[in-house]
Amino acid sequence: xxxxxxxxxxxxxxxxxxxxxxxxxxxxxxxxxxxxxxxxxxxxxxxxxxxxxxxxxxxxxxxxxxxxxxxxxxxxxxxxxxxxxxxxxxxxxxxxxxxxxxxxxxxxxxxxxxxxxxxxxxxxxxxxxxxxxxxxxxxxxxxxxxxxxxxxxxxxxxxxxxxxxxxxxxxxxxxxxxxxxxxxxxxxxxxxxxxxxxxxxxxxxxxxxxxxxxxxxxxxxxxxxxxxxxxxxxxxxxxxxxxxxxxxxxxxxxxxxxxxxxxxxxxxxxxxxxxxxxxxxxxxxxxxxxxxxxxxxxxxxxxxxxxxxxxxxxxxxxxxxxxxxxxxxxxxxxxxxxxxxxxxxxxxxxxxxxxxxxxxxxxxxxxxxxxxxxxxxxxxxxxxxxxxxxxxxxxxxxxxxxxxxxxxxxxxxxxxxxxxxxxxxxxxxxxxxxxxxxxxxxxxxxxxxxxxxxxxxxxxxx
Amino acid sequence: xxxxxxxxxxxxxxxxxxxxxxxxxxxxxxxxxxxxxxxxxxxxxxxxxxxxxxxxxxxxxxxxxxxxxxxxxxxxxxxxxxxxxxxxxxxxxxxxxxxxxxxxxxxxxxxxxxxxxxxxxxxxxxxxxxxxxxxxxxxxxxxxxxxxxxxxxxxxxxxxxxxxxxxxxxxxxxxxxxxxxxxxxxxxxxxxxxxxxxxxxxxxxxxxxxxxxxxxxxxxxxxxxxxxxxxxxxxxxxxxxxxxxxxxxxxxxxxxxxxxxxxxxxxxxxxxxxxxxxxxxxxxxxxxxxxxxxxxxxxxxxxxxxxxxxxxxxxxxxxxxxxxxxxxxxxxxxxxxxxxxxxxxxxxxxxxxxxxxxxxxxxxxxxxxxxxxxxxxxxxxxxxxxxxxxxxxxxxxxxxxxxxxxxxxxxxxxxxxxxxxxxxxxxxxxxxxxxxxxxxxxxxxxxxxxxxxxxxxxxxxx
Numbered sequence: 001x002x003x004x005x006x007x008x009x010x011x012x013x014x015x016x017x018x019x020x021x022x023x024x025x026x027x028x029x030x031x032x033x034x035x036x037x038x039x040x041x042x043x044x045x046x047x048x049x050x051x052x053x054x055x056x057x058x059x060x061x062x063x064x065x066x067x068x069x070x071x072x073x074x075x076x077x078x079x080x081x082x083x084x085x086x087x088x089x090x091x092x093x094x095x096x097x098x099x100x101x102x103x104x105x106x107x108x109x110x111x112x113x114x115x116x117x118x119x120x121x122x123x124x125x126x127x128x129x130x131x132x133x134x135x136x137x138x139x140x141x142x143x144x145x146x147x148x149x150x151x152x153x154x155x156x157x158x159x160x161x162x163x164x165x166x167x168x169x170x171x172x173x174x175x176x177x178x179x180x181x182x183x184x185x186x187x188x189x190x191x192x193x194x195x196x197x198x199x200x201x202x203x204x205x206x207x208x209x210x211x212x213x214x215x216x217x218x219x220x221x222x223x224x225x226x227x228x229x230x231x232x233x234x235x236x237x238x239x240x241x242x243x244x245x246x247x248x249x250x251x252x253x254x255x256x257x258x259x260x261x262x263x264x265x266x267x268x269x270x271x272x273x274x275x276x277x278x279x280x281x282x283x284x285x286x287x288x289x290x291x292x293x294x295x296x297x298x299x300x301x302x303x304x305x306x307x308x309x310x311x312x313x314x315x316x317x318x319x320x321x322x323x324x325x326x327x328x329x330x331x332x333x334x335x336x337x338x339x340x341x342x343x344x345x346x347x348x349x350x351x352x353x354x355x356x357x358x359x360x361x362x363x364x365x366x367x368x369x370x371x372x373x374x375x376x377x378x379x380x381x382x383x384x385x386x387x388x389x390x391x392x393x394x395x396x397x398x399x400x401x402x403x404x405x406x407x408x409x410x411x412x413x414x415x416x417x418x419x420x421x422x423x424x425x426x427x428x429x430x431x432x433x434x435x436x437x438x439x440x441x442x443x444x445x446x447x448x449x450x451x452x453x454x455x456x457x458x459x460x461x462x
Numbered sequence: 463x464x465x466x467x468x469x470x471x472x473x474x475x476x477x478x479x480x481x482x483x484x485x486x487x488x489x490x491x492x493x494x495x496x497x498x499x500x501x502x503x504x505x506x507x508x509x510x511x512x513x514x515x516x517x518x519x520x521x522x523x524x525x526x527x528x529x530x531x532x533x534x535x536x537x538x539x540x541x542x543x544x545x546x547x548x549x550x551x552x553x554x555x556x557x558x559x560x561x562x563x564x565x566x567x568x569x570x571x572x573x574x575x576x577x578x579x580x581x582x583x584x585x586x587x588x589x590x591x592x593x594x595x596x597x598x599x600x601x602x603x604x605x606x607x608x609x610x611x612x613x614x615x616x617x618x619x620x621x622x623x624x625x626x627x628x629x630x631x632x633x634x635x636x637x638x639x640x641x642x643x644x645x646x647x648x649x650x651x652x653x654x655x656x657x658x659x660x661x662x663x664x665x666x667x668x669x670x671x672x673x674x675x676x677x678x679x680x681x682x683x684x685x686x687x688x689x690x691x692x693x694x695x696x697x698x699x700x701x702x703x704x705x706x707x708x709x710x711x712x713x714x715x716x717x718x719x720x721x722x723x724x725x726x727x728x729x730x731x732x733x734x735x736x737x738x739x740x741x742x743x744x745x746x747x748x749x750x751x752x753x754x755x756x757x758x759x760x761x762x763x764x765x766x767x768x769x770x771x772x773x774x775x776x777x778x779x780x781x782x783x784x785x786x787x788x789x790x791x792x793x794x795x796x797x798x799x800x801x802x803x804x805x806x807x808x809x810x811x812x813x814x815x816x817x818x819x820x821x822x823x824x825x826x827x828x829x830x831x832x833x834x835x836x837x838x839x840x841x842x843x844x845x846x847x848x849x850x851x852x853x854x855x856x857x858x859x860x861x862x863x864x865x866x867x868x869x870x871x872x873x874x875x876x877x878x879x880x881x882x883x884x885x886x887x888x889x890x891x892x893x894x895x896x897x898x899x900x901x902x903x904x905x906x907x908x909x910x911x912x913x914x915x916x917x918x919x920x921x922x923x924x
Contacts, residue, residue, distance in 0.1 A: 100866075101873040105812075105822035139863040245816075304809035305877075307818040334877040335864040344806070347766035348813075350567075354707075356769040360567035401601040402797040402881070404562075404909050405916030411563040415767075415796040418880050419864070447866050454867030 033078030086146025086392035088372030090297035091326030095132025122460035137165035143419025151211035172211025243277035295375030302328030324372025337419035495540030548608025550834030552759035553788030557594025584922035586643035599627035605881025634673025705739035757837030764790030786834025799881035
């Protein structure tokens, strides 16, 4: 929704006041829980409430104050639960949930070239992508992710399924240097990417993006062409960068540069670029990424599982690089649970630096919310519970034995909560899951379809 | 149960054969799931079953073969689920669940001296220990732990509550060098430890143990006295060892030794010793621990959260040290979920070594089952599903979106399963939880009691 349209809806809504109570009628009030706002002060409201009208948050305050001012067309009682911004997953490959656990305990290059690329060559199709995206969306709704950044093939199918499921997506059509299911050449992929942008530009939920895969799977002219396309349309550019020591070695051999300095030489780096992983970087390169306004996506579980390395998250944060958190694809994680990503991010930075204060609970929650929003260039729209932002919020149960007792809700969100504790998920004011029941997808059908696909996938790698 | 008694029960049971079917009547048959045995061949039975009579497993086979031979007094249908040995948590401090999330993001020594020891001084009592143990037992039953090793105060209360809950415990009465709630001096603690051993020796579920806290909280003569006591009674000795760089520094300054060489000098090391953490050890010390028959408990989440370091798990495994997995107390984890401990253990070794094959899914599951059993000296009784062993087994759901599809049950157990997926928990043939309902504890009462205690705990550290 454009700014003008939002203002118009806001003015109409302002005009609707209950004759009986004198309170403003809004579409939804969430009340009674502990509200973790992640606003500028990182405010936590013990008995809080959020008033939502249409797609936007109109007020965040104590339950008493909201109750005096607003009457919800719908009301959700969050008592005994925690209300927080929907989580932002800054890097995944949604349809790869269909490859979850297909090949574990391998290094990235072997895993890619022996399993993932061959499996994709034999199974990726529009149908596969639709089925995979539905399964991924189901998992994300269930585990509290409301916005995700994606890089895959047939990204228009990812976009359609994402809209149907009701999630917000920054979705990048992949450009890669060898023939793949949706493009015989990088040139074909660039044409597809431009058509994809045209189809979804201005969409309320989908931000189309261009996703050149990596410096080791593309030549310099294609990288430049992809970046130029994104710049021309003012859309984000998603790329894997400095993920492994092997990538650094390749960059040295082919370009006599590091991955980051190579992209700088190409004029690639700038606002709107989201660099996934960015593990093997020097302090000077971190400073350069900051200067260029590049966002970073940290994917701790994937980086550990593939033994890629430990990203210098604390160093990025020290110089205020916009850094968020991602799960990576489920084939290397093996799930899309952002709560676990927060927890592992925190633990990994502590042990990496030898400092248990390195990335505390609040910092980890920042990565998964407002940090991810900043990395995606969307911090004015999502990432915190503040009036005017999209009503993307989740309600998390806090009564399991493993969550009892509770001294600090932020500690619990990071150190003991799992995605399965999410009870209610709301995007743009639409309730996608309510009290554990997913409303925007037919869960049984999605799971059955995924199981059918798994038979073909298994056959493809045998 | 002693060997003679078990044989007797076995013989009586053998005599009971159904007149109608010719099948042997046994107390319980679990059938229809994928059975992950963790036996010597790490056998996995696709459509398997386990026959249980009394406290023991009598057969593990295909569902068809078990169906031909056995008739269960009770039958549990595990279709679509995974049946595996109950998990073995080799290091925790159960009652500390009441301090869960009380103080995060601090280094071990600061966390201990500024928060944990003061909180304990003001709150630990027999009542506190009973309430905490009940909460911990609830969490362990819910998350599939069937045996746990514990070090705390008033360990006789831990033991009683553990028996009531139906869990198996290796429970160590703590000996520490300053006045604590249950002992004014280490000498008092030694007296308590001996009484504790006398009370629980020969118990079917409880193995009493002696738990000298650490080399930096005890003098040499007390360490020796504790070890002598354990040797005299033939019970395990549980100790924190080589957990932090600070501990190594203290050992150098006070004893001109490393933590391991100091204990060797005291004659402390030998079979029956379980060393928790054992992070800061040389290759020679790893070889020494192997020679002495010492078991090791690896606690990856606690070690990361407190920034203690990364234990050389692959090096221990390379020379066949008996090594298991632990959660540590919930105050430094912040939960008792052994599935997460497996996952983090695997991820941590991969990134530590730079080798994604370092600790694969099967190896991680070994740590949490048969490895832990070996570390506790109980491998002939628990840790795998084999005839003659105790019927300690769990049934895990595998149908969540994040577990779909499934190519390999062992991969899923390690990389996507959470404790909450455990549906049924059985110890010594007793069903403690059935299809998500805990039978041996009043869950609501346990949670309410824990919340009451949290008020006092909060007051104690303010």
